[in-house]
Amino acid sequence: MRMKKFGTVLCVALVVALAMGALSAEAAIKLRFAGQNPIEHQNTKAMNQVKEMIEKATNGEIVIEVYPASQLGDYTLIYEELMRGSIDFALISIPNQFDPATQISTTPFMAKDYAEAKKVYAKGGWLFNKVAEIQAKQGIRFLAFNADGFGGLGLTKEPVDVLNPAVKKGVLVRVPPIPVFKAVVEDMGYQTVSIPYAELYTALQTGIAEGWVGGAPSHNYLGFRDVIKHYYQLNIYLENEQYLISDETWKKLSPEHQKIIEDIVAQVGEESFDISARDDAFYLEKLKEAGTKVYTYPAEQLAELAENAKRTTWPKVGKLIGEDLMNEMIKTFESK
Secondary structure: OHHHHHHHHHHHHHHHHHHHHHHHHHHOEEEEEEEOOOOOOHHHHHHHHHHHHHHHHOOOOEEEEEEOOOOOOOHHHHHHHHHHOOOOEEEEOOOOOOOHHHHHHHOOOOOOOHHHHHHHOOOOOHHHHHHHHHHHOOOEEEEEEEEEEEOOEEEOOOOOOOOOOOOOOOOEEEEOOOHHHHHHHHHOOOEEEEOOHHHHHHHHHHOOOOEEEOOOHHHHHHHHOOOOOEEEEOOOOEEEEEEEEEHHHHHHOOHHHHHHHHHHHHHHHHHHHHHHHHHHHHHHHHHHHOOOEEEEOOHHHHHHHHHHHHHHHHHHHHHHHOHHHHHHHHHHHHOO
């Protein structure tokens, strides 16, 4: 009889435990976290790090499902879904068709090196706060920047006097269909052609394009080391993505959960600048090993290109993103 009672009690305890577990699982807040980079990419590693840190800090009250490699759509679609609230959380590049002002974070020559970039893109700084304002208009909360490499020029032929923007370079450079990129490259003395990124490798092979702009050392090595002959690390702009969360999702979170997410993403975003700097150095060496001629320059040697861009290209950027916004940015950076 006692054994029968014990068995009954044990069964009841197991049922209660399973029920509590089921209730706990149902009570957990599940967030879909979308990314655009391959599984092995540093950005996807950062997404998984954010997931683990948030789940640990909330004791499993928040559960994050990571979807890298554009599994939920390309960055344009992900951005739209964030606006709608059908995707919760993302680490993506920002499309410009919803508001041209979003291009401000890729304004050329905003920072000359990583030490300066850490200040320019820092949480609480002018750029951070301005981007937060811009994203808020789309129903999206901006959390942090993610650094992904300083962009340069990967070329199949050697240009003329690369550091002198007044000289015609005699090289046809592929630019993305974004006016900011076209403007800065032409202001540096290159001819430009717009070609889809998926067709770039073939274009470089066949001579339809003789180079491309914007890619960091990692992108040039992993994607184009077989076709480019020269790589110039000109620090034209810092390729960056943004950690974003839908306003609809954000409003459903408790203040405690909001702070946990905000703090963790800020930490991982800040760490990305050091990781990016290490990646740049690593892949510059890999490019050399692959037979590409690599050219790097101290910041003072790039000063003429930077000043030319601020004098010539920035006003063109202002016409795209809004002259008031650009004038505010110019005044902010001139005061430092």
